[in-house]
Amino acid sequence: MNEPLERLVNSFRSLPGVGLKTAQRYAYFIIQSTDEIAHDFAESIIDAKKKIKYCKKCGDYTDQDICYLCQSRNPEIICVVTEPKDVRVMEKVKNFNGVYHVLHGTLSPLDGRGPDDIRIKELLQRIQQDGTKEVIMATNTDVEGEATAMYIASLLKPLGIKVTRIAQGVSLGSDLEFADEITLTKAIDNRVEL
Amino acid sequence: MNEPLERLVNSFRSLPGVGLKTAQRYAYFIIQSTDEIAHDFAESIIDAKKKIKYCKKCGDYTDQDICYLCQSRNPEIICVVTEPKDVRVMEKVKNFNGVYHVLHGTLSPLDGRGPDDIRIKELLQRIQQDGTKEVIMATNTDVEGEATAMYIASLLKPLGIKVTRIAQGVSLGSDLEFADEITLTKAIDNRVEL
Numbered sequence: 001m002n003e004p005l006e007r008l009v010n011s012f013r014s015l016p017g018v019g020l021k022t023a024q025r026y027a028y029f030i031i032q033s034t035d036e037i038a039h040d041f042a043e044s045i046i047d048a049k050k051k052i053k054y055c056k057k058c059g060d061y062t063d064q065d066i067c068y069l070c071q072s073r074n075p076e077i078i079c080v081v082t083e084p085k086d087v088r089v090m091e092k093v094k095n096f097n098g099v100y101h102v103l104h105g106t107l108s109p110l111d112g113r114g115p116d117d118i119r120i121k122e123l124l125q126r127i128q129q130d131g132t133k134e135v136i137m138a139t140n141t142d143v144e145g146e147a148t149a150m151y152i153a154s155l156l157k158p159l160g161i162k163v164t165r166i167a168q169g170v171s172l173g174s175d176l177e178f179a180d181e182i183t184l185t186k187a188i189d190n191r192v193e194l
Numbered sequence: 195m196n197e198p199l200e201r202l203v204n205s206f207r208s209l210p211g212v213g214l215k216t217a218q219r220y221a222y223f224i225i226q227s228t229d230e231i232a233h234d235f236a237e238s239i240i241d242a243k244k245k246i247k248y249c250k251k252c253g254d255y256t257d258q259d260i261c262y263l264c265q266s267r268n269p270e271i272i273c274v275v276t277e278p279k280d281v282r283v284m285e286k287v288k289n290f291n292g293v294y295h296v297l298h299g300t301l302s303p304l305d306g307r308g309p310d311d312i313r314i315k316e317l318l319q320r321i322q323q324d325g326t327k328e329v330i331m332a333t334n335t336d337v338e339g340e341a342t343a344m345y346i347a348s349l350l351k352p353l354g355i356k357v358t359r360i361a362q363g364v365s366l367g368s369d370l371e372f373a374d375e376i377t378l379t380k381a382i383d384n385r386v387e388l
Contacts, residue, residue: 002246002256004238004242004245005242005255011239014231016223025210027242028279029209029210030242031243035243037208038239038243040205041239042237044201044205045205045232046232048202049225049232051198052198052225063196063198067196085218085222
């Protein structure tokens with residue numbers, strides 16, 4: 001009935017987690033904003049889609065051939081993550097000065113994803129080229145993330161590389177009673193001396 | 195650092211109720227989608243902004259001079275609402291066959307919004323042109339919405355127009371204990387015989 005409006009609402013509905021009401025709210029915001037803001041919005045989508053590609057080294061999103069993190073940081077320590085968004089998450093750690101490697105997935109035999117389907121080959125190449133000393137496995141702590149970390153560790157250890165896993169235990173500032181059994185077991189297993 | 199990505203995230207952050215994490219999630223969705231989907235998204239924004247304007251009769255958003263509701267429905271009953279989005283809300287009522295009038299705001303002396311700042315003049319013109327028999331006030335039930343409804347009623351009644359207000363009472367399917375005092379008072383005052 002009002003085709004341009006419906007089309008705009010449908011665009012917003014395609015975003016993850018957005019239902020009809022939220023999409024309408026976004027659409028009305030666009031319609032009520034100035035021409036300049038709306039054009040800027042549209043242009044930022046086109047521009048990002050055109051310019052953003054994978055970093056040739058780490059596989060994170062970048063608008064250059066080699067991303068600024070790979071260019072500026074210590075290549076001797078590589079933090080391995082599953083998705084580009086995990087790089088943003090890990091970057092909250094202020095005193096980490098190493099680089100990243102994005103696998104773009106986890107091993108998942110049930111879904112038919114094997115070692116050749118994620119960026120393991122590229123990781124091995126980098127390690128040989130850059131004289132890497134330590135690889136920190138920061139894959140998720142679910143079954144697939146754990147299995148991927150274990151598999152990569154089994155490949156790297158024979159090469160004499162130090163492979164570590166991010167610590168698992170109770171969250172800081174959280175109430176013990178809300179921690180699950182497996183987390184508590186890990187917290188006991190990995191206890192440190194005071 | 196990654197300017198196109200940051201720009202895209204900032205675009206999404208400008209939407210109502212969207213914080214950094216949600217904006218990043220939307221941005222990654224765009225980057226991971228196909229070129230076609232991304233261009234379609236951007237185009238739907240430009241297109242809506244270009245084509246959508248106010249209906250010359252009711253003030254709702256439309257891509258034509260007179261919106262399809264004004265063209266196809268019974269003009270003898272006008273439902274007065276505050277914002278274009280309220281038309282979508284009222285359209286859930288399946289057996290309403292009248293037209294709408296969007297005020298684009300409420301009277302609010304504290305904010306300096308008087309009768310000339312909302313579309314009251316246009317309402318009076320329509321009523322005289324279209325032989326309107328009834329005006330249903332469906333402004334919000336807050337203080338400003340009530341005051342606006344009362345003010346417009348006081349203008350229309352001398353013209354011999356029937357002015358009604360949407361019923362106020364307890365919601366259907368809700369538990370009585372959650373209804374507030376004012377709603378309960380209205381529910382008693384407006385009780386109907388069974």
